[in-house]
Amino acid sequence: MASHIVAGRQQARRRGAPRITALGGGQGLSASLRALRRLTGDLTAVVTVADDGGSSGRLRAELGVLPPGDLRKALAALCGDDDWGRTWSEVIQHRFQSDGELHGHAVGNLLIVALWEKLGDPVEALEYVGRLLGAHGRVLPMSAVPLDIEATVRGLDPEDPELLSTVRGQAEVAVTPGEVESVRLLPHDPPAVPEAVAAVREADWVVLGPGSWFTSVLPHLLVPDLRDALVQTRSRKVLALNLVAQPGETEGFSPQRHLEVLGAHAPELTVDFVLANAGTVADPEALRSAAKRLGAELVLDNVAAPDGSSGRHDPELLAAAYDRIFRMHGRIAPWR
Known part of the structure; x- marks a missing residue:
């Protein structure tokens, strides 16, 4: 493991900060990571690898590699707020604009794929990128095969x-x-990355969501070893809901419908807390009942971006909400 990651995790342990593993993909996971990196130096992101569109889809089809896009977004979200972090976050997210083959490709996607080809190990390559960026945590694919x-x-x-x-x-x-x-x-029952399974099993807290429900959140429950780890871990689990239903994928879904779908895909999974935005839950009691069926306590908090129209979480408000859950319930999962 890269030395800066080891040092960050050791420093976090000395401070008594929680060991957190966050699962998801795309913008939802990025929002969660921007919040969680404010709370701990011992943070691992486990990312879906099923993207088949845009730059990721083109690289995947041409080179047979894992789609790098969601991994890139997670790394960008873990960059710090100093000049180095902001600059590298912007650089790896930069997309070329041209009339040629490079059009639409993100710099970070090309960097990640180049390191994959050089090192032959997707986990080691992502740790190299994280070291370059000064990322506040590590990023892992949920599976080593494209899905x-x-x-x-x-x-x-x-x-x-x-x-x-x-x-x-x-x-x-x-x-x-x-x-x-x-x-x-597809393929059915794909293998999980062992480091991702270990990160779930060894965490103090596991955070699932927010994100595109069917394409970023639920896929983690369809990888057998990862699902088993989520079911069996002694970690406390927080399920973070989206602010609004996603056009197309979950259009018309109530917050409680999201929980019902999750339960149908992984009936044996229980969670400890469901976090939802207080200002966008129309029927708190129905959501509380749905959360209880998963074994969870409902936590309503203000986590939406101040503009109120973007449907996005505010990183600072989300961090404060996570922190309140971790601190109020730290007695349940003592920080090592």
């Missing part, structure tokens, strides 16, 4: 709204106009 998402969708045929159809590919599932009933991964 595809396949969904069962209701209502794609306007003449038969109850007809079930199959939609394949993360990019297509994310924008489907039908109602997603369930998702699965």
Whole structure:
């Protein structure tokens, strides 16, 4: 493991900060990481690897590599707020604009793939990138093989709204106009990255979500070793809900419907706390009941960005909400 990561984790342990593992992908995981890096130096992100669109999809199709985009976003979110961190965060997120083959590619995607080809180890390569960026934590793929998402969708045929159809590919599932009933991964039962399994088992706290529910959050529950780790870990688990339903993928879903879908995909999974934004929950009691069915206590807090219209979490408010949960309930999962 890179020396800066070891040093950061050792320093966090000395301060009594919690060991946190966050799972997800895309913008939702990035928001969570920007919040959590304010609370600990011992932070691990476990990221979905099923993206098949944009720059990631092109690199995946051409080179047969894991899609790097969500991994890049997680690394950018872990960059510090100093000049070094801000600069590198912007650099790896920069996309080329041209009339040629480089158009749309993100610098960070190319950097990650280059290190994968040089080192032959996706975990080691991501630690090299993290060291370069001065990332406040480590980033791991949930699986070492590229995955595809396949969904069962209701209502794609306007003449038969109850007809079930199959939609394949993360990019297509994310924008489907039908109602997603369930998702699965291809290949079925993919192998988990061992370091990701260990990070879940060894954490004080595991944070799942927020993020695109069917394409960023639920896929972690479809990797057998990772699901088993989530079920069996002694870590306390926080499930962070989105502020609003996502157009296409979860359009029309209530907050409690998100929990019901999660329970259907992993019936044996329990969580300790469900965190939701107080200002966007229309029926707190219904959500509280749904949380209780997962074994969880509902925590309502103000975590939305001040503009109120972006549907995004505010990193500082989200950090404060996580911190209150960790501190109030630290007696349940004592920080090592």
